Amino acid sequence: MRALCWEGVDKLAVRDVPEPRIRAEGDIVVKVRASSVCGSDLHLINGYLPAMREGDILGHEFMGEVVETGPAVQRLKVGDRVVVGSVVACGGCWYCRTEQYSLCDNSNPQPVIPEKLWGHSPAGILGYSHAAGGYSGSHAEYIRVPFGDVGAFRVPDGVPDDSVVFASDAMPTGWMAADFCNLSGGEVVAVWGAGGVGQMAARSAQLLGAERVIVIDRLPERLGAAADRLGVETVNYAETDVLEALREMTGGRGPDACIEAVGMESHDVGPIYAYDKAKQSARLASDRPTSVRQAIMACRKGGTVSIVGVYGGLVDKFPLGAAMNKALTLRMGQMHAQRYIPMLLDRLAAGEIDPGYLATHPMSLEEGARGYEMFEKKQDGCLRTVLHPQLN
Ligand SMILES: NC(=O)c1ccc[n+]([C@@H]2O[C@H](COP(=O)([O-])OP(=O)(O)OC[C@H]3O[C@@H](n4cnc5c(N)ncnc54)[C@H](O)[C@@H]3O)[C@@H](O)[C@H]2O)c1
Ligand SMILES: [Zn+2]
Ligand SMILES: [Zn+2]
Missing domain, CATH: 3.40.50.720 (NAD(P)-binding Rossmann-like Domain)
Structure with a gap:
């Protein structure tokens, strides 16, 4: 599949990479329909959060369609249109049970860097470097989402992709x-x-x-x-x-x-x-x-x-x-995505919040590097570039 990868400080490129597969029983695989840039990505691209490796797939604010579910997944089924919180959380540890999802104890399999830097490791974050779990991100045709039942939410019919995508992160x-x-x-x-x-x-x-x-x-x-x-x-x-x-x-x-x-x-x-x-x-x-x-x-x-x-x-x-x-x-703190997303989807459906105007620059995934440049340099009034793999 195609994916937008980090190739070094301030260097991005679309590459062919292996498709993700179910690796744990709670995983789901999502076919990405919309994946937005975020200010946090700029800190990674510019090397200020220095735990990126060449070839890492960026992107953590996204929505799409469930195409595969692990054997333990109960809430979701293939074909569901979902938005996924950028923070990875297990749903079962003390932090998750007290709704402090971005502090999950079980979702960063590589806690060494944050433990050294900060004393303890917070949760993993999708597409957010090897300090945050080393997970592949969403600027790709497909993404593996660990703990799918906890992190992915079915979205209301009638709310467009380029609006509901922001329920993931912003x-x-x-x-x-x-x-x-x-x-x-x-x-x-x-x-x-x-x-x-x-x-x-x-x-x-x-x-x-x-x-x-x-x-x-x-x-x-x-x-x-x-x-x-x-x-x-x-x-x-x-x-x-x-x-x-x-x-x-x-x-x-x-x-x-x-x-x-x-x-x-x-x-x-x-x-x-x-x-x-x-x-x-x-x-x-x-x-x-x-x-x-x-x-x-x-x-x-x-x-x-x-x-x-x-x-x-x-x-x-x-x-x-x-x-x-x-x-x-x-x-x-990093946000507790799973605490707020269901309530925010209700408010989106009711029209109380309408974030669609943030998606100033919809583009294909192939145009990702240019999309980031526009976002970083704030060119052409770019508030957020939203990448669409199906436009390739
Ligand atoms: N806590 C979380 O969970 C979480 C989640 C998403 C993003 N973030 C962070 O939130 C921040 C903003 O994200 P974004 O996507 O809106 O980024 P962005 O780059 O689109 O926006 C940042 C804005 O800050 C403005 N700015 C720069 N210096 C300023 C100053 N001195 N005073 C006032 N404004 C100034 C810039 O002009 C820009 O418009 C980033 O640091 C991002 O990493 C945090
Ligand atoms: Zn973000
Ligand atoms: Zn947890």
């Missing part, structure tokens, strides 16, 4: 980010990053009761999409001092909750950005935390900072003093 991540803010109604929530994850976090915050949502980015087309589609307020950090703007917009108080949906390749303007980039290039710090710093500084006293942007290691100039003295609650 939607549950955005929802978790807003869920972490413990909203009770009437709050002001600021969201850093207007990518797919930030857009879905903003919509989720509205549905969970936020009175005002303010989205921060520098890309006018992304800020425009957030304003038009969701009716949020926006701040362009390349034109405005973000901290000053947020103080002004909230009468000096600061947002009640700040969601960070940018991650380790955070961009900025001014000398501190050059300093962060230099430290990251020299491997003196692994991540650039610009937006985390801002979120902590902006947040009102006693508020919540919710981080879903991915960070891999060590950061410089983390304002722990501000977080401590303002009594902030800091919450973060």
Whole structure:
């Protein structure tokens, strides 16, 4: 079959690879119909999460059709149209039973790297390097999904592929980010990053009761999409001092909750950005935390900072003093896909969330390398490229 593979830092190519097969009794094989790019892939492609090997298949946000089931699979059958959470979870360990699926104890068969880096290994993630289990990803004609009964969900008829695909990753991540803010109604929530994850976090915050949502980015087309589609307020950090703007917009108080949906390749303007980039290039710090710093500084006293942007290691100039003295609650993590997907599919079917506008660039799998380049360089208003193997 054909698959989009990582060939080295910033090098992708479509190759012929063996088709996946059932390897454990709970596995399913899915014929991929739509597989999206995600900001997390950029961290892998650019070598900031350095556990990729030549030939690894990328992709973790996808939907498709079940074509094979292992003998222990009970909930699904061949022919089901499913969306699959990007996080692999066994469904039976203590973490899974308490719905902390991204912390599953049994789904990373190669826990050595994360154990060394972080003390413990979180769950495996499909198509997400050898630190996250070494699973082959979804930018391929077929993918093997371990623990199929736990990770794959039948999707409602009538919801298009290019909409439901985001129930795999961007939607549950955005929802978790807003869920972490413990909203009770009437709050002001600021969201850093207007990518797919930030857009879905903003919509989720509205549905969970936020009175005002303010989205921060520098890309006018992304800020425009957030304003038009969701009716949020926006701040362009390349034109405005973000901290000053947020103080002004909230009468000096600061947002009640700040969601960070940018991650380790955070961009900025001014000398501190050059300093962060230099430290990251020299491997003196692994991540650039610009937006985390801002979120902590902006947040009102006693508020919540919710981080879903991915960070891999060590950061410089983390304002722990501000977080401590303002009594902030800091919450973060890889998303617990399986906890949220069924509820999100209901909301999708009801039209409460409509993520279809994220799929700005549908393409064939063969065009994958170009699709990533457009997404990475934010060309042509690309919010997310969605690959379709059947268009080959
Ligand atoms: N926690 C999870 O489970 C999970 C799941 C999916 C994605 N993610 C992470 O979420 C992050 C966002 O993903 P995405 O797909 O939306 O990525 P994306 O690359 O499409 O969007 C990131 C956005 O952040 C903006 N940005 C950069 N620097 C900024 C700054 N200083 N302030 C405000 N905005 C800034 C960029 O212009 C871009 O629009 C990534 O780090 C990704 O790895 C996490
Ligand atoms: Zn992702
Ligand atoms: Zn588990």
